[in-house]
Amino acid sequence: KQEVTQIPAALSVPEGENLVLNCSFTDSAIYNLQWFRQDPGKGLTSLLLIQSSQREQTSGRLNASLDKSSGRSTLYIAASQPGDSATYLCAVGVNNNDMRFGAGTRLTVKP
């Protein structure tokens, strides 16, 4: 069974810092991997989708990498801003229509 882990559960950084969020998974046979952002009391917003054949995806200040062999993905956030404060969730596609989510990393960016 695919297990997805995100460490740390919470992270606090000063504004302007570059940071990395980690995601690990137990089974390298994945369909794809997505990173989501969740604001308190809100739904999830997809940030980046990496297909199984890809190594990374970039969107603005965000860069996500995927290493299937080691069962890891990272989300790099450059020049963090207070507006980046949210919970970031990693989800691994286990087949065409099912995903396994990590519990998330709660990020706080202090002004």
Next chain:
Amino acid sequence: NAGVTQTPKFQVLKTGQSMTLQCAQDMNHEYMSWYRQDPGMGLRLIHYSVGAGITDQGEVPNGYNVSRSTTEDFPLRLLSAAPSQTSVYFCASSPSRVSGANVLTFGAGSRLTVL
């Protein structure tokens, strides 16, 4: 605004009661799904649908029923609510029948408390 609409946003039930969580999308998406989110855990898939008339079970389907009579609507029914079903429920949709081919669009969630 186009998107996924969930109702109600909040609901309190007593054990044994039944209710339906509504989900509607106006983007003509083929794929729709229901997840539950519990504290300290990742979202878990309850049921999903790849088109009208087609539904299937996810990771945690017990205690829940779904149907998909139209492309737009995908209601989730709790037949006999239990305290273990206290959770936040999210509906999500995707243009493709293959959820992983496109990003998922999530609703704002429905917070359910079962006493």
